[in-house]
Amino acid sequence: MKFFTAVGKFFKDLFAPTNFKCLNCGRDVFDDTGFCPECAKLLPHNNGKTCPRCGVGIDGEETFCGHCAFDKVYFDKAYSAFSYEGIIKKAIVKMKFHNLATFATPLAYHLVELSNKHNLHFDVVTFAPMSKKSKRTRRYNQAQLLANAFCDRLGISQPMDALVKVKETSPQEKLNKQERKQNLVGAYKINADVKGKVVLVIDDVKTTGSTLNECAKVLKNAGATTVLCLTVASRKEKIPFELEDN
Ligand SMILES: [Zn+2]
Numbered sequence: 001m002k003f004f005t006a007v008g009k010f011f012k013d014l015f016a017p018t019n020f021k022c023l024n025c026g027r028d029v030f031d032d033t034g035f036c037p038e039c040a041k042l043l044p045h046n047n048g049k050t051c052p053r054c055g056v057g058i059d060g061e062e063t064f065c066g067h068c069a070f071d072k073v074y075f076d077k078a079y080s081a082f083s084y085e086g087i088i089k090k091a092i093v094k095m096k097f098h099n100l101a102t103f104a105t106p107l108a109y110h111l112v113e114l115s116n117k118h119n120l121h122f123d124v125v126t127f128a129p130m131s132k133k134s135k136r137t138r139r140y141n142q143a144q145l146l147a148n149a150f151c152d153r154l155g156i157s158q159p160m161d162a163l164v165k166v167k168e169t170s171p172q173e174k175l176n177k178q179e180r181k182q183n184l185v186g187a188y189k190i191n192a193d194v195k196g197k198v199v200l201v202i203d204d205v206k207t208t209g210s211t212l213n214e215c216a217k218v219l220k221n222a223g224a225t226t227v228l229c230l231t232v233a234s235r236k237e238k239i240p241f242e243l244e245d246n
């Protein structure tokens with residue numbers, strides 16, 4: 001009897017519609033996308049012209065964004081599902097700062113979609129780490145939760161703690177270009193053997209790109225052959241690029 005109950009539960013769970021609340025309006029959502037049909041219409045998909053290297057939305061004639069054209073980029077490719085604005089920005093801010101860690105599961109759905117769309121292959125999944133102090137304050141690392149949910153959805157082993165953050169840094173947003181670079185120097189250390197591996201780094205949002213770039217630098221220095229990055233959203237490049245100052 002017990003056996004049949006367990007089997008019954010297994011199938012029930014398997015076919016039960018997922019019941020999330022819409023991350024934007026709170027209505028019930030019966031699929032994995034995290035947004036009700038009305039709010040889904042407002043999603044800022046990153047479907048327009050994007051930088052072929054880092055995946056940010058770009059306008060104008062240039063092929064690459066200003067960062068990839070002028071700075072040293074250590075990751076091989078980065079992809080974002082959405083542009084960091086509107087209801088996605090709202091959802092990410094809630095996940096990060098309003099103790100809504102549960103948002104990570106539906107948002108990871110979009111990371112899986114993105115990974116499938118680009119047919120990504122990787123040996124190791126990891127995430128942008130947080131310092132111990134920040135993790136104590138927030139109690140969770142949203143990038144890690146996204147990576148966990150991403151692996152769960154794909155049915156692969158849980159992400160690796162490939163990197164540790166060993167230095168407290170100031171929020172990148174508040175710094176100018178030079179300060180940003182300085183801020184992250186020595187912030188990350190390698191924590192796993194990634195030699196000869198293709199590493200996928202997951203983060204919630206890519207704003208300046210410096211965090212992922214610094215993570216990629218450390219992974220490459222430790223022998224990773226390829227570093228790919230996936231974020232839920234990335235900030236569209238501002239025109240003209242010079243004004244952005246990062
Ligand atoms: Zn909604």
Ligand SMILES: [Zn+2]
Nearest residue numbers: 051054065068
């Ligand atoms: Zn770029």
